[in-house]
Amino acid sequence: MNTELQLQANLDGELDAREVREIEALLARDAQSAALMQELKWTKGAISGNEAEVKLPETREFYWGKIERAIVAEERKAAAAPAERAWWLKFLYPATGLAAVVAVMFVISGGRTTDGADTESVQEDVNAISFRSEAEAMSVVYVADENATYSPVSQEPTNEPEADK
C-alpha cells in the first residue's frame, strides 16, 4: 500500500495500532503528507452527513400501484411455471417407467438375449440342470440322485400347435 492510501486508511480507521503510529510519525516529519491529510479530512468532513435530500416525485398510491401489479404478475408467473413444466413431464413419466421395466428384465435375464438358440442352466445349489429348446418349444429339468446321476423329472411343451402334438 502506498503512502497516500495509507494516509486515507488512517483517516477511515482501517489501520492497526502499529500502522497508525507509523503514519503519525510520517505526518510529523513530512509537510506534503500533512497537507494531503488535511485535504482528505476536509473532504470527508464536508461529505459526511451532507447528502442531498431527494424526494420521490410520485404519489404513494401511484408508486405502490406499480409495485403491487409487478408482485401479482410475478406470483402468477411463479404459479404457472410448474404447470408449464408438466406438459413434457407427462411424456417423461411413462418413458421412465418403460426404461425401468427394460432394466429389470435385463438384470433378470443375466444380460443375455434370446435369439431362438437352446439354453442350458446349471443350478449348483440344488444339483439340477434345466434344458430349454426354443426350436422344440420344450423345457426339461434333470435332478441328480445320490449317485449324481441326472434324470429328467419334467417336460413342458409350450404352446405347440395341435397338429404337431
Place this chain on the structure above:
Amino acid sequence: MPQPTDFTTTLDVQLVAASQGGDMLAFEELVARHRDKIYARAFSMMRNEEDAIDLSQEAWVKAWQRLKQFQGDSSFATWMTRIVINLCLDQLRRQKRTRAESIEQLDEELGGVERQMPVVAINPTEGMERAELRKRIDKAMVQLSYEHRTVLILHEFEEMEYKQIAKVMNCSIGTVMSRLFYARRRLASLLQSLKKEQQS
C-alpha cells in the same frame, strides 16, 4: 368499503413479520415509510429520475419475494438499501458495457491521475451554509464516474467498510481504496472550483 388499516404506531419489525406472513397492507406501509430513502439511494447512484424510480420499484418487488430471507440482522431499511444498491450496480455495469469509455475514464481507472492534482490548501467548504454545501457536493458528485461516486456513497453515506464495499462492488480492497482516494481528491478539486466560480 373496508377501512384502511392504521399502521401509524406499528414498528417496522412488526410490519416485516406481518409481511412475511403474506400481509400486503403491512408491506405497503413499509414501502410508504422507506420509499424516499430507497429512491434517493437509487437516484444518487443512477443520476436519472426514471431509472431511479424503476429500480427502486424493482427493489421493492425483490424484497417482497425475499422477505423470508430477512432475519433481522440489520434494520429493514439497511436490508432494503442493500437490495437497491445491488440492482443499481447491475444496471450501471450493463450500461457501462454498452458504452465506450472516454480516455479520461480509462485514465481514472488506471489510477495515477490523482497524484498529479495539487493539494487543496484552503478548506473549500468553510463557512458555507448546509443547504449550499449539499447542493455543491451533489453537483460535484455528478461529475464523478459511477465507480468513484458509488465508492463515496457506500463509504460516506452508507458507512460501509472497505471490505464490505469490495464485496458489493465485486472488486479488490486495493481498488476500493484507490477509487475512494481518487474520488475524494477530485471532489476537493471540484468543490474548490465551485467556490472560485462563486467568488468571481
